[in-house]
Amino acid sequence: MEAYFEILSQCSLFAGITQPEMTEMLRCLEGKITGIPKGNPVFLEGDPARFVGVVLSGAVQVVRDDYYGNRSVLTVVSPGGLFAEAFACAGLETLPVSAIALQPSTVLFLDCQRILTGCSQACPFHSRLVHNLLQGIAQKNLTLTRKIRCMSQKTTREKLMVFLLDQAKQQGSAEFVIPYDRQALADYLGVERSAMSAEISKLKKDGQIDSSGSWFRVLSPDTGA
C-alpha cells in the first residue's frame, strides 16, 4: 500500500495529508485495493453506489448506456483520479454508469459512508477528508455551471465572449492565456472549430478582442459616451 503513497498524495481527496497519516487513515477506512485486468469491469451499472474509487495505476473508463443500450464514454480516469464520488455522495442506491479498465489497473475503493460518518477512534483526519471531498465536488459544480453559462448562449460569438469575459474576470485581467487549444475550446463551447476560428477573426476585426494563439485580450467596449 505504501507503494502508492506518491499517487495518493496527488489525489485531491488526500490533499494536505502526510504519508503516516494516510496509512493510518486507510486502515481506519478499511480501504480495499483491487487489481483489475484490462477490459474487465471495475463496477457495473446497477451495483450499489457505496464506494468512491481512486485509480492507483492503469486507466479506468466511465461509460454510460442509454435506454436502448447505446454506450457513450463519460470520462477516462488516470492514476490519482477520483471517480464515482458524486454518485456515492448524492445518495443514489445504485450506480447509473459502468466503469471499465482500459489497461491492467489498480483501484482503491473507499466506503463513502465510512468517510462521512467518522470512525469510533475519532481519527483526526476524517474532517480533512470530508472537507477535501466536499471541496472537490463543489469545485466541479462551479466548473459545470461555468460551462453551462457559455453553452446556453445562442450564437458562437456570444459563447466565445461569455467564455472570454469569464476568463478575464477569473484571472483578474483583460489579458490572459487560456488552457485550451482551438479544438478543445470548440469542444468546450459545443461548437464547430472552424466556425469558431472564423468568429474569433471577426471579433478581432470588430475590435472586440485581440488574440494570438492561446493569448487573449478583451477590449473595453466603446460606450459612445
Next chain:
Amino acid sequence: MEAYFEILSQCSLFAGITQPEMTEMLRCLEGKITGIPKGNPVFLEGDPARFVGVVLSGAVQVVRDDYYGNRSVLTVVSPGGLFAEAFACAGLETLPVSAIALQPSTVLFLDCQRILTGCSQACPFHSRLVHNLLQGIAQKNLTLTRKIRCMSQKTTREKLMVFLLDQAKQQGSAEFVIPYDRQALADYLGVERSAMSAEISKLKKDGQIDSSGSWFRVLSPDTGA
C-alpha cells in the same frame, strides 16, 4: 428563531433533523439571522465566501456581473432555499456573485467552516448536516451533468432524444411524464421552442416516440434484425 422551524425543516440542509435538535444546532453553529430590506444586498461580490445562506422569508436573487459589468440573474431563491453553498464549500476566498433581496427578506447565515469542522461539544448532528450539505451539492452535480449531456448534442433532435432516453432510464420505463412544459423544456435544452415542437412532431411521424402533452413514450428502434 423557532418561528422559522417549518421553513428550515423544508431546507435540504436540515433534512431529517427535528426541531429541538435544530435549535440546539443553530446555537452551536452560531447561526445569524438577518433582515434585509427590499432591494438591498444580502452580500456583494468580493465579500468573503465563508457563509452559506438560507432564505427564511422573502426572496433573494443571485446575480453575476461580467468583466464589463453587465449583470445577469443566476437564480432566484425562495424560502427554504440554500444559496452560496457551492462557493463556500469550493474554498473560494471571495464570492464571484452578488445577492439582492427582491422583497423584504430574512436570511440565516451559517459559517461553512463551522459546519464542516464540528464543534467542541461533539454535537451529534454535525455529521448529519455535513452529509446533507454534501448530498445536496453532489445531486446538483448530477443534474448539471445531465443537462450538459443534452446540450452537448449537435441537433435539436439529438438533444431531445438524449433527454427523453435519459428520462426513460431514470424513471425506469419507456413511458413517463416530464416535469416541464414545452417552453421550459426548450430553455433546458437551449433551443427554440417552436423548432423543438416541430422536431417532436417529426419524431412522432418517424415512429421514434409517442407523446401527448407532458406524457412521452420512447419506442424501441426497429433494428431490422
Next chain:
DNA sequence: AAAGGTATGTTGGAATTCCAACAAAGGAGA
C-alpha cells in the same frame, strides 16, 4: 356557451452553423 388567455403546433424566409476541403503557419526531427 362565449370569451379571453395561455400553451402548443405549423410554417416560410432570414440568419447561423455545420461540414468538408483546402491554405497557411508553425514545430519537431532528419
Next chain:
DNA sequence: TCTCCTTTGTTGGAATTCCAACATACCTTT
C-alpha cells in the same frame, strides 16, 4: 534547411436553427 505533421485560419455550399407570425387546441372565467 528541408520535410513531415499538427494546428490554425479561410471559404462556400448544404443543412439546421432561429425568428416571427399565425393557426389550433385547451383551459378558465363569466
